[in-house]
Amino acid sequence: MKVSGNQIIERLKDKRLKVTPQRIAVLEALYTLDSHPSVEKIIEYIKKTYPNIAIGTVYKVLDVLVENQLIHRVKTEKDIMRYDGKLENHHHLYCSESDRIEDFIDEDLDDMLNEYFIKKGIAGFEIEEIKLHIKGKFKDMQ
Amino acid sequence: MKVSGNQIIERLKDKRLKVTPQRIAVLEALYTLDSHPSVEKIIEYIKKTYPNIAIGTVYKVLDVLVENQLIHRVKTEKDIMRYDGKLENHHHLYCSESDRIEDFIDEDLDDMLNEYFIKKGIAGFEIEEIKLHIKGKFKDMQ
DNA sequence: TCTTTAATGAGAATTATTCTCTTTTAAATA
DNA sequence: TATTTAAAAGAGAATAATTCTCATTAAAGA
Numbered sequence: 001m002k003v004s005g006n007q008i009i010e011r012l013k014d015k016r017l018k019v020t021p022q023r024i025a026v027l028e029a030l031y032t033l034d035s036h037p038s039v040e041k042i043i044e045y046i047k048k049t050y051p052n053i054a055i056g057t058v059y060k061v062l063d064v065l066v067e068n069q070l071i072h073r074v075k076t077e078k079d080i081m082r083y084d085g086k087l088e089n090h091h092h093l094y095c096s097e098s099d100r101i102e103d104f105i106d107e108d109l110d111d112m113l114n115e116y117f118i119k120k121g122i123a124g125f126e127i128e129e130i131k132l133h134i135k136g137k138f139k140d141m142q
Numbered sequence: 143m144k145v146s147g148n149q150i151i152e153r154l155k156d157k158r159l160k161v162t163p164q165r166i167a168v169l170e171a172l173y174t175l176d177s178h179p180s181v182e183k184i185i186e187y188i189k190k191t192y193p194n195i196a197i198g199t200v201y202k203v204l205d206v207l208v209e210n211q212l213i214h215r216v217k218t219e220k221d222i223m224r225y226d227g228k229l230e231n232h233h234h235l236y237c238s239e240s241d242r243i244e245d246f247i248d249e250d251l252d253d254m255l256n257e258y259f260i261k262k263g264i265a266g267f268e269i270e271e272i273k274l275h276i277k278g279k280f281k282d283m284q
Numbered sequence: 285t286c287t288t289t290a291a292t293g294a295g296a297a298t299t300a301t302t303c304t305c306t307t308t309t310a311a312a313t314a
Numbered sequence: 315t316a317t318t319t320a321a322a323a324g325a326g327a328a329t330a331a332t333t334c335t336c337a338t339t340a341a342a343g344a
Contacts, residue, residue: 018311054323057322057323059302081301127277128277134267135271139268160291203291222331
């Protein structure tokens, strides 16, 4: 996920958020780190270039970014929160043994699901977003 | 979800688990409580008939039941764990405003998804289970 | 009934997350 | 550019869900 510094600033400005080094650092971490890092991993990464950042600030920044839909929260069966900087619609592959999460993008699948639910609907419920959570095992033991 | 006391005992025995009053009480709570209760709700319910149960015991029992696949963990974007006693394949409807979760069962949908993934597969990943997480709003404000 | 092994109870410990309050800073305005 | 001000960050205490420890109890097989 390559996102330049200017793009990060643009994204913050688009949401009318103050552009602070801390916010940039958190987004930068999310765009750089492999995938779906925990707060701990995010802090670890940021501290390399910004050793004095306060942990509470990272939590607060993450909250603000989620509220403004610049990132998403992701939860697995383990009990810490993880974050996802990918904005396009995607699903998740998850292996509970390794707690590894990978993104899964499949437009054909999305089309099929949209068509299905437009036709069928769900009584008493207004659908906003459909995400698949696909559990299983990764074949390469990365 | 009507599950009798005998059925509960059978389910524990099938998994070669010792049948203890605490385990029965936790399963009983899960089968009785509306849907997807938190540990707090489970404890609250059990304490009515079993005021001295230890909180740590409830957590441990829940772990054992999850390990043995008698129940499932469910996570939302809020940060406490919730549990689900339903064993049949089902999806979740979720409203983030109210943090309410409802089950969604649709065999046609499951058939369609199974067919799709049997045909297509996912490179490097062995699928074990597919769950939809459908976000939106409940129309009745229950 | 006896024995063994596993489960429970009680409460301390841990730890992710939130909160409070003071200081600092981004950015709008003069 | 300097000033102003509302919002953000820093520091660390507080909270609360969950886990851990270890002594006690109980389930279930012999």
